[in-house]
Amino acid sequence: MTIMDYKRGSGEFLNWVVTESAFDSRYLGKCESIFCQGNGYMGLRAALEEQYVGETRGMFVTGTFNKFDDGEVSELPNFPDITKLMISIGGHPFGMDRGTIKNYERTLNLKNGEVTRSFHWTCDKGDEFEFRFRRMVSMENEHVIAAAVEITPVTEDIQIEIESGIDGTVTNTGSQHFSEGAKRIYENRFLEMISETTQSHVLAAVHAAHKIFTDGKPAEVTLLPIIDRRVIRIRYTVNVKKGSTLRFEKISAVHTTRDLKYDGWKEDDAREDMKLRAGQLLMDICEKGYDRLLKESERKWEKVWNKQEVKISSRNDFDQLALRFAIYHLNIMVKKDDSRVGIGAKALSGEGYKGHSFWDTEIFILPYFMLTQSETARTLLEYRYKCLKGARRKAIENGYEGAMYPWESAWIEDGEVTPLWGAADVVTGETLKILTGLIEQHITADVAYAVWQYYIISRDEDFMERYGYEIILDTAKFWTSRLEWDEEKGCYGIKDVIGPDEYKEHVDNNAYTNHLAFYNMKLASKLICELKAEKPVVYTRFQEQFDLEELGERLTECIHKLYCPLPEKETGIIPQFDGFFDLKSIDLTKYKKSSVVGTIYNDYNMEQINSFQVLKQGDVVVLLYLLDDLFSEEIKRKNYLYYEERTLHDSSLSKATHSVLANDLGLKEEAYHFFEGACCIDLGTEMKSSNSGIHSASVGGIWQAAVMGFGGVRVTSGQLRINPSLPEEWNELEYRIVWRNSTLVVTVTRDEVKILNQGKEVTVIVGKKELLISEGAAIVESI
Numbered sequence: 001m002t003i004m005d006y007k008r009g010s011g012e013f014l015n016w017v018v019t020e021s022a023f024d025s026r027y028l029g030k031c032e033s034i035f036c037q038g039n040g041y042m043g044l045r046a047a048l049e050e051q052y053v054g055e056t057r058g059m060f061v062t063g064t065f066n067k068f069d070d071g072e073v074s075e076l077p078n079f080p081d082i083t084k085l086m087i088s089i090g091g092h093p094f095g096m097d098r099g100t101i102k103n104y105e106r107t108l109n110l111k112n113g114e115v116t117r118s119f120h121w122t123c124d125k126g127d128e129f130e131f132r133f134r135r136m137v138s139m140e141n142e143h144v145i146a147a148a149v150e151i152t153p154v155t156e157d158i159q160i161e162i163e164s165g166i167d168g169t170v171t172n173t174g175s176q177h178f179s180e181g182a183k184r185i186y187e188n189r190f191l192e193m194i195s196e197t198t199q200s201h202v203l204a205a206v207h208a209a210h211k212i213f214t215d216g217k218p219a220e221v222t223l224l225p226i227i228d229r230r231v232i233r234i235r236y237t238v239n240v241k242k243g244s245t246l247r248f249e250k251i252s253a254v255h256t257t258r259d260l261k262y263d264g265w266k267e268d269d270a271r272e273d274m275k276l277r278a279g280q281l282l283m284d285i286c287e288k289g290y291d292r293l294l295k296e297s298e299r300k301w302e303k304v305w306n307k308q309e310v311k312i313s314s315r316n317d318f319d320q321l322a323l324r325f326a327i328y329h330l331n332i333m334v335k336k337d338d339s340r341v342g343i344g345a346k347a348l349s350g351e352g353y354k355g356h357s358f359w360d361t362e363i364f365i366l367p368y369f370m371l372t373q374s375e376t377a378r379t380l381l382e383y384r385y386k387c388l389k390g391a392r393r394k395a396i397e398n399g400y401e402g403a404m405y406p407w408e409s410a411w412i413e414d415g416e417v418t419p420l421w422g423a424a425d426v427v428t429g430e431t432l433k434i435l436t437g438l439i440e441q442h443i444t445a446d447v448a449y450a451v452w453q454y455y456i457i458s459r460d461e462d463f464m465e466r467y468g469y470e471i472i473l474d475t476a477k478f479w480t481s482r483l484e485w486d487e488e489k490g491c492y493g494i495k496d497v498i499g500p501d502e503y504k505e506h507v508d509n510n511a512y513t514n515h516l517a518f519y520n521m522k523l524a525s526k527l528i529c530e531l532k533a534e535k536p537v538v539y540t541r542f543q544e545q546f547d548l549e550e551l552g553e554r555l556t557e558c559i560h561k562l563y564c565p566l567p568e569k570e571t572g573i574i575p576q577f578d579g580f581f582d583l584k585s586i587d588l589t590k591y592k593k594s595s596v597v598g599t600i601y602n603d604y605n606m607e608q609i610n611s612f613q614v615l616k617q618g619d620v621v622v623l624l625y626l627l628d629d630l631f632s633e634e635i636k637r638k639n640y641l642y643y644e645e646r647t648l649h650d651s652s653l654s655k656a657t658h659s660v661l662a663n664d665l666g667l668k669e670e671a672y673h674f675f676e677g678a679c680c681i682d683l684g685t686e687m688k689s690s691n692s693g694i695h696s697a698s699v700g701g702i703w704q705a706a707v708m709g710f711g712g713v714r715v716t717s718g719q720l721r722i723n724p725s726l727p728e729e730w731n732e733l734e735y736r737i738v739w740r741n742s743t744l745v746v747t748v749t750r751d752e753v754k755i756l757n758q759g760k761e762v763t764v765i766v767g768k769k770e771l772l773i774s775e776g777a778a779i780v781e782s783i
């Protein structure tokens with residue numbers, strides 16, 4: 001069952017619009033999430049204006065975390081709602097579940113970020129109306145949201161009532177993060193609600209104003225201000241003639257004392273300044289009105305698309321749309337200039353994962369920013385630098401040294417914020433402990449890996465000297481303290497972890513974790529030598545902090561003696577962890593076929609799943625992708641085939657990586673199948689899986705599957721390789737990447753690749769050839 005339609009865009013909007021083609025109140029969550037609008041500062045779920053049972057209204061402002069009580073962890077609070085409108089027509093409440101609806105269409109226009117909804121409504125009495133709703137979150141001014149509603153009575157003159165305001169009763173599934181605060185209505189059209197998060201004391205100012213027209217002229221209205229507990233609104237009543245159009249505009253502004261501007265300010269000054277500015281901004285934007293605000297925002301989107309577009313000529317138009325969908329979300333999920341905040345696993349589109357950042361950012365999302373917007377990638381890595389304090393605390397709390405990154409991150413000072421308790425065990429009924437915060441430790445190496453990738457791509461020395469070296473050294477130091485001597489094997493190992501595959505807990509020597517830890521330590525060891533030889537001032541600075549001589553020696557010992565699982569002689573398969581091959585194999589057909597994830601839990605509990613050769617998501621496969629030159633193609637192929645057969649792809653992170661690796665191995669059909677699968681994680685026919693928000697890592701993965709996979713981009717051994725290979729379905733792919741400050745426009749056809757260098761001279765490896773492309777020049781190579 002799907003009510004999504006991806007073929008409605010035409011002309012200049014061909015493959016630019018995502019459409020909901022019918023209203024079905026059972027599936028409100030899907031479009032609330034995937035039609036989410038935002039600008040990195042805030043995200044607004046696309047809950048409908050009128051209310052329905054099952055809706056989840058949500059507005060999240062980045063970095064405003066609050067802890068509901070001592071038993072909970074910091075989460076992004078749901079801000080007072082400004083989207084709800086209560087509309088009455090002829091004295092009867094309006095809702096699409098009453099009367100009949102024709103020509104229903106709700107679209108997200110990826111080109112300009114606008115969401116529109118239109119339909120023809122016949123009420124129970126038989127009167128007919130045309131409705132059109134529009135909404136935008138400004139890309140021009142991060143504080144601004146605007147909405148417009150047009151209602152045209154078709155058959156009768158009618159009285160229309162609209163109640164609109166600010167609703168502070170919203171919660172995060174019951175947790176109320178704001179105190180009630182102050183509220184007022186002034187000049188009969190401006191509304192203000194100032195509330196404060198209960199524990200973190202972030203002051204939030206939400207403002208709204210209304211403008212009402214009939215047929216383009218200010219309407220004659222009667223109004224009634226309503227102030228209630230946690231709610232302020234105004235009820236407007238207008239008589240509208242048959243054939244005339246009532247237009248109701250709502251212009252809103254959101255500010256907080258956490259805004260970047262107030263970083264380092266005295267609290268009282270920030271509060272006063274914020275209130276003043278917020279009020280002033282409201283006057284300005286109200287004056288501009290919806291259409292001008294939309295125009296301004298559109299211009300910003302145009303710039304984004306001019307730089308970021310990936311063009312695909314495919315037999316399936318959906319591929320192009322899905323890529324744009326991914327790029328749209330990637331550009332609204334991150335506040336590009338604020339290094340105090342990370343990216344949530346559901347971005348700012350829902351309550352899922354409480355707004356926390358995971359390895360999703362470093363491994364799945366950052367490659368997009370590293371290769372297209374270096375400054376944003378740097379900001380995101382600076383966030384990890386600022387999180388070092390919490391990471392060091394976590395290391396000490398767990399009996400280690402150095403920096404042990406939290407599995408889930410929120411405030412930079414927080415340290416670990418993974419909740420302790422999760423779902424219930426299907427067999428025992430007991431609440432399950434979430435172990436990832438304790439033993440899913442590869443994230444520490446993932447952060448170091450990302451720092452180095454960023455440096456290779458950008459050659460940003462300044463970043464390395466201020467932040468990068470310190471992250472790599474301190475994470476490597478953590479691993480030296482984390483290794484355990486294994487008498488039997490006569491080497492170091494890493495025991496009791498969860499690898500990327502979260503269907504396996506308490507495992508020893510997870511291949512991914514050990515290899516990445518090795519990578520992290522080897523890199524640190526190499527950098528210590530390089531710093532000593534080439535950057536003595538930087539070396540001296542870190543010498544004081546780390547005792548580099550001693551750390552260097554420890555690293556050498558650990559690198560030489562760490563056990564890293566290798567392919568078995570007879571089979572060529574790398575054991576995912578000690579004893580993986582001894583686990584029982586079960587028939588996975590039923591689960592693999594299921595369109596819903598996690599169905600294995602209907603039959604088995606975690607203890608049982610732990611004892612089977614079944615993977616939730618890629619594990620060894622991700623290792624083969626990241627450390628691309630570690631194993632031969634033959635080994636990669638054997639491992640890909642072995643592990644894919646046992647993988648349920650129950651995590652949204654899984655399919656994109658499988659697509660890239662399959663393409664590397666020439667398994668073209670599979671690569672395309674997994675690419676489509678990744679695209680369908682949010683856009684597919686499964687109508688409930690995005691309810692708690694879009695899957696940020698998956699949208700990063702879609703971009704990677706196109707550019708790193710079919711587009712063939714890989715950054716290995718400090719060099720850029722471009723070895724593209726298109727799937728049967730595609731005729732052409734064009735993308736842009738930035739390599740060492742030079743923009744490369746890469747156009748791939750079935751038999752050749754053209755690389756146009758819009759910047760300074762660069763070297764690129766295509767096939768086996770190392771090619772120098774001078775400034776402004778282009779090369780064409782057969783593939």
Ligand code: IFM
Nearest residue numbers: 345358359360502651653
């Ligand atoms: O980080 C992922 C993890 O790999 C699988 N579970 C969900 C997390 C957040 O997306």
